[in-house]
Amino acid sequence: MTQEEVIDKVLAPEALRRLPNSxxxxxxxxxxxxxMGEDALEVMVVLDDSLTDKDLKWERVxxxxxxxxxxxxxxxxxxxxxxxxxxxTELDDLGIDY
Amino acid sequence: MAxxxxxxxxxxxxxxxxxxxxxxxxxxxxxxxxxAYYALFHFLIDEANRLxxxxxxxxxxxxxxTARAFVHAEMAAASRTFAGGTLPATIVRQVGTLxxxxxxxxxxxxxxxxxxxxxxxxxxxxxxxxxxxxxxLIDGVELALAGWGSVRNDAAAKLFLxxxxxxxxxxxx
Numbered sequence: 183m184t185q186e187e188v189i190d191k192v193l194a195p196e197a198l199r200r201l202p203n204s205x206x207x208x209x210x211x212x213x214x215x216x217x218m219g220e221d222a223l224e225v226m227v228v229l230d231d232s233l234t235d236k237d238l239k240w241e242r243v244x245x246x247x248x249x250x251x252x253x254x255x256x257x258x259x260x261x262x263x264x265x266x267x268x269x270x271t272e273l274d275d276l277g278i279d280y
Numbered sequence: 281m282a283x284x285x286x287x288x289x290x291x292x293x294x295x296x297x298x299x300x301x302x303x304x305x306x307x308x309x310x311x312x313x314x315x316a317y318y319a320l321f322h323f324l325i326d327e328a329n330r331l332x333x334x335x336x337x338x339x340x341x342x343x344x345x346t347a348r349a350f351v352h353a354e355m356a357a358a359s360r361t362f363a364g365g366t367l368p369a370t371i372v373r374q375v376g377t378l379x380x381x382x383x384x385x386x387x388x389x390x391x392x393x394x395x396x397x398x399x400x401x402x403x404x405x406x407x408x409x410x411x412x413x414x415x416x417l418i419d420g421v422e423l424a425l426a427g428w429g430s431v432r433n434d435a436a437a438k439l440f441l442x443x444x445x446x447x448x449x450x451x452x453x
Contacts, residue, residue, distance in 0.1 A: 218396070235412055244423075
């Protein structure tokens, strides 16, 4: 299995949607070179549009954050994941195409 | 009595992120990201100074002087290692095997993430932030700081604070 396939498997939205009270709708990622010049990953977690800012506290997304970080490490992926969060409507408004 | 600088910065970041209820201005979100990073930056420097120089008022000048010696890139490099959960063999040889407790790992992750986002917020004109991303970043910093109290006396946490100042000079020894 290539590293890309391993990352796809760890970041599969289906698995992250199954976490308790998961706000996840979709997960997208791409290779990223961070501001230190290190190879890394940028992961965009797309959140349920029906959730308000008040619904989306860190406690709500922390299990998703943990599952991504621990899953990548357990799969031997040493690339640091820079995890971003947005609702699809926000991505559309901001013209962010992931 | 005034709140510590890190607390003021974090509160300011939250206020900025909540401005403009309908359509947040990118300038406000960018300053909020930057403020959240600097809250964490100054908090960790305060903690490192406390470890190195104590808290007596007579040493305030020394603490202020030492605070200027911390380098963003060095702090980030140390944080990336601690976030990975494993210390280099060169460090283990000197200090023995240390387990990095979860709250320390989370703090190191948050520092790595927030510093990178701060660079983008301050310098990259292409990156755009959503409000929820910025609010979650601030929340993440807040919880990482809250978790610090449970590990601050742990040997790995003390090593982390030293590493923030000395990482490039100790990691390969």
